[in-house]
Amino acid sequence: MSMEAEITEEVRTALREALGALDSEWQGQLQPLLAHLSDDLLGLMQVRSFLAQHREAAGDRFRPRLESMTAMVEQHVRQVAGDGAALAQVAAQMLELQGQRAVLQQQFELRRDLLEIVVGHGQRRALGAHRVSVGSPGMSLRVVDAEQVPPAFQKPQPDRKAILAHVQSTGELVPGTEVGTRRPAVTVKPAVAGGDDRGA
DSSP: OOTTOOOOHHHHHHHHHHHHTSOHHHHHHHHHHHHOOOSSHHHHHHHHHHHHHHHHHHHHHHHHHHHHHHHHHHHHHHHHHTTTHHHHHHHHHHHHHHHHHHHHHHHHHHHHHHHHHHHOTTOEEEETTEEEEEOOOEEEEEESOGGGSOGGGBSSSBOHHHHHHHHHHHOOOOTTEEEEEEOOOEEEEEOOTTOOOSOO
16 A cells, blocks of 8 residues: 555545534635545545644634544555655655755755844845844743643643743743753745834
8 A cells, every 4th residue: 555545535525524514714724634634544634734734723612523534544654655665765765855855954944044143133134035033132042851840830730831931021030940042943935015113
């Protein structure tokens, strides 16, 4: 069985019925899955990824249903994978992609850092058909020992937002945590015709 093994009509029907059972509020978000259910193993994983991306945004009202659908997709993935030949192909491709990813990541980081330096922190700039925005450096937080974090910053887990606010306003490091510098975000988007692309 290859990675392109056909997803059965039974699987597509089950997914369509599950998606169709959602309230109209979520129909618009999930409609693409109804129209483009994939016919291969990796395509089915794209369906799973889509559901996972929307899980947190779904809220308590829809999250259980999305989790149930995700479990159903995972069950079908195991069925389609069959005797393991498809997985062997995936493993071989993953090994190849790992090498490509290292090279692409290095090239991505070089270009990202170049834009950060030239455009400047807190600035935006039109560059041809694109607009580049660079954020400002921030503070990162790592909880190294949750038990040492004072009760005032627990609810019941360490409240990272409250801890960061405390460190930023007082300069005092909260026990059980470490702070560092967060790299500024660098985003590239198509330029909007007539938009204001002056440096901010």
